[in-house]
Every structure is written in structure tokens, then in C-alpha cells.
Amino acid sequence: MSERTTFQDQPHRTVLLRNGTVHSPADPFATAMVVENGHIAWVGSEGAADSFADGVDEVVNLEGALVTPAFTDAHVHTTATGLALTGLDLTGVRTLADALERVRAYAAARPADRVLLGHGWDASTWPEQRPPSRRELDEATGGRALYLTRADVHSAVVTTALLDLVPRAREISGYAADAPLTGPAHHAVRAAAYDSVTPAQRAEAQRAALARAASLGIGSLHECAGPEISSADDLTALLALAAQEAGPRVTGYWAEAITSVEGAARVRELGAIGAAGDLFVDGSLGSHTAWLCEPYADLADGAGQRGVCHLDAGAIAAHVIACTEAGIQAGFHAIGDAALSAVVEGVRTAADKLGLARVRAARHRVEHAEMLSPELIAAFAELALTASVQPAFDAAWGGDDAMYARRLGPERARTLNPYAALLRAGVPLALGSDSPVTPLDPWGTVRAAAFHRTPEHRVSVRAAFTAHTRGGWRAIGRDDAGVLVPGAPADYALWRTGDLVVQVPDTRVANWSTDPRSGTPGLPELTPGGPLPLCLRTVVGGHTVYAGPNE
Known part of the structure; x- marks a missing residue:
């Protein structure tokens, strides 16, 4: 494959950002940051920033704006x-x-x-x-x-x-x-x-989606492609476009079951990092095609009333074994409890054959993972499966009177999307939208996780934010990104927002803390139906990919 010149190859400017708030674990009180050669070079206080002012190409006066890691939409x-x-x-x-x-x-x-x-x-x-x-x-x-x-x-x-x-x-x-x-x-x-879509129409659509993502502070996307959801030409065209033009990074997944080294080579030839994403074990609850252990509440019992199985545990095991041996990620779309049980059984079979440590190290992932029991959550933790989840699903269809409750009955519906239990068990979370199923909307996604319609499944704003930034990078095997610390890629966004607080999901205590002694970096206060932060600028690898009209 010939070498391509990418927008990341363009010369980098050394930039000092100051007079704002920098969301960084390196310094919870940081107000300034230096970017050099596409990476974070320094994070610190306003007073210390003076020593950098004469040695940079550009000084950005944040005027009180918040700087955070750029979001990653994991699906x-x-x-x-x-x-x-x-x-x-x-x-x-x-x-x-x-x-x-x-x-x-x-x-x-x-x-x-x-x-x-x-x-x-x-x-x-x-x-x-x-x-x-x-x-x-x-x-x-x-x-x-x-x-x-x-x-x-x-x-x-x-x-x-x-x-x-x-x-x-x-x-x-x-x-x-x-x-x-x-x-x-x-x-x-x-x-x-x-x-019927022409290459020109496809490129227009891809540019529109990437531009929308950048305007929302999204610096990375996980493209979930596959032979049943898009095409090889679509994936390769998207990866080429993303490499050549300024915009969010795109990591590709190709959802095709493999059983051999040749199959893994095909995945790599397409530019994908894994045979994962929408490799369907089942369908969806809305279409009555998610694979359930018990019948749908709004359908009479009988053949087909428990949804559809596309891959059984044996096929899942064969795929995970082939991917693990080839050194690529495996992953599956699984929503119903029967589908998730089959995934766990199949991955366990692979672990029995290859060794648990080897399967854990591969960081295989499961998309959606909605109907999880405590036993399945424990298995996810044991097998180090990443749960790539979409909190906007609960916002759209959760609650006792919406679609999930009609499909499953209120009792089963209340078990869906147990984010707090996943985090307590140590299951890695990566947040996304499944756009166009639900819109690209990263702060809305964080809010949906923090205000889950089932209170016991709520997580803190900080935990949701971390899953939507660093969690997406970890899901592709990168532990050095998605956070503003020296040495990390300079993927960040600037925001106009209100007060910064430390919100917690526990309604038995005060809903947030502003005590600076906590040493915890604050985030925008989010409320149901309230305003969300406005993106002023998005930067990927040190290059500006979006600058808002009100910056």
C-alpha cells in the first residue's frame, strides 16, 4: 500500500493556551496548557505560563473557556x-x-x-x-x-x-x-x-458527518462497518478521506466473522483494527429482533417471539479464537440477554483454549450490551470485555412508559443499561451514539448516563465523561490518550459553559460539590433539559479541525 500524505503530516505550531480552565488530572487547578509537535507539552498555572509566552508560535487567550479532551464516539x-x-x-x-x-x-x-x-x-x-x-x-x-x-x-x-x-x-x-x-x-x-449512492454522494455525506462531529467537540470516531451494514468500498473511502482532510480521527472496524489467518489479513487490508463492531449476534428491541431468554411482552409466545439469533456460542468462540491468534480485536453487536449469554459462553470457550490472560489482553468488545444480569456483568469483568454503550438509547426509549417497557414489561426494562453496576465491577466503558440511530451529541450522552431513567444505573458526570473520552481510546488499545497530560496527543476542545462542578449521581446527598479542596477537576453542570456547553474549537493532533463562529 502506498504512503499517503495526511493532514497530520502538516507542520505543527507550538501553542500556549492561557486564562481559562484546563480539565487535567495532572493539575486540578490548571489554567494554561502548551501544545507542541501535536502533543500536550505542559499543563499548569497562569503565573507559570509567562515563562512560555516568548517561545511559542501562538498564544490563545481562553477568556475563561474550559479546555477538555476531545470526545471519542465509540460507535x-x-x-x-x-x-x-x-x-x-x-x-x-x-x-x-x-x-x-x-x-x-x-x-x-x-x-x-x-x-x-x-x-x-x-x-x-x-x-x-x-x-x-x-x-x-x-x-x-x-x-x-x-x-x-x-x-x-x-x-x-x-x-x-x-x-x-x-x-x-x-x-x-x-x-x-x-x-x-x-x-x-x-x-x-x-x-x-x-x-445507488455515487462516490461523490458518499464523500459529501462523509464530510457532512465528520464536520458535524468536529463541531460538537468530537475528535475521534469508531466506524462500525461491515458487509451487512455498509461495504468495503465505503470503509476504505472513509478512512482515506479522514486521513487526507482535517477532521476527527476515524478508527475502522469490519464486522465479518473470521476463522483463519486469511480472514484477519482481509480485515487489515481494509484498514480496520478489528473484526468487530456490528457483527450481529442479534438485532434490536424496537424491531423485535434482539435475542431474548424469555418472550417479548407485547408478542404472543411461540416461534420467533424471542427474537433472532445470528451467531451461536460456537461461532462466537471460533471468531474470538481466530482474532486473538491474529492479534486483532474481536467484537459483537449483542443486545438481548440470550445474545449476551452466547457472547460470554463463546469468549469463555476461547479463553479455555488460548488462556484467560491472552484473551483479556486482546480487549475484545461488545456493542450495546443492554440486557445484562449481575452474572453477565461479572463475566464481562472476568474476560476484560469492553462494553461499548449508548446512553441516549435509555433517554429515548427507557422508563416505565416508553418502548423498552412495552417490549419487555416494566420489570425487565428496568434492568437495561446498568452502567453503575458495570463500573463497580470494573468493566471498561466506552460511550457512543450509534449515529444515526441517535444523534451525535457527546454532552447529551454524558447527561443521559448521569440521569439514567432508572436511578440505580446512574453514574457521575465525571465517570460518564471519562468513558466518553479516555474510555474510547482504551477501547482501541491506547492508554496514553484521551486525557490532557504531558505526552498525550493534543486532541482537545474549547467550551463556553457555566459554572464547573463535581456532580454525583447519589440523590441522597447534595447533588454536586464545588469544594476546591477535593482536588477533582470540575465539569459543566448538567441538568435534565438544561443547556449544554457550546463548542468553540476542536483540535486533533495539534491541528484545528473546527473553529466556531463565536470563538
């Missing part, structure tokens, strides 16, 4: 996020009629598109409690091909014209005459829909 689908940003996005639409009207308007505005692409409907929030029918979509699009994914991206409604492009979709599992497509039928039409 993103970049092209799909960009297509939602630039295309038809039904996120937040309140009724079926409104959804159909948006489809109609979008079809009229895009006469040249071979396939219309849309995302984000969630009928569980609509008064009609049903998705649009194929007949309704055929009428709204004027008979054109349309691919429209549910919010969780595990099912989609499509028009007759799109099905006509993929005749075999009507003959395989997951097809229903007038219901959302799931499983293999969904994967078949998704491939056909995304094949």
Missing part, C-alpha cells in the same frame, strides 16, 4: 449519518401523516435520485402505532424506489419499486407482504439501496 456509521444529515431524516417526526408528508416533499425535491434514502422513523412514538404501509409509500413517492430505515436501523420500510430491484428479497427470511423488512431481506434491499 458511529459515518456515511449513514451524513446521508441523514443531508437527506430525508424522520427523527422526531410525531405522526404517521407527518412522516408521509415529509416523504412526499423529499421525493419531489430529489427527482434525479435512483433510490430515495431516508432514516429515523419510530412508530412506537406515533399515535397510530404502526409504520407506513407499502401502498402509502408507493403513493407518496409516485412509485419510485425508497429505502426508509427505522430509528434502530434493524428494519426498514420500502416501496414496491425498490423490491422490484431485488426480486430475491421477497423469497428470503425477513420479508413480509406489508410489514417492515428484517434480517436477510432487509440486508438485501439495503445493499441495493446503498449501491
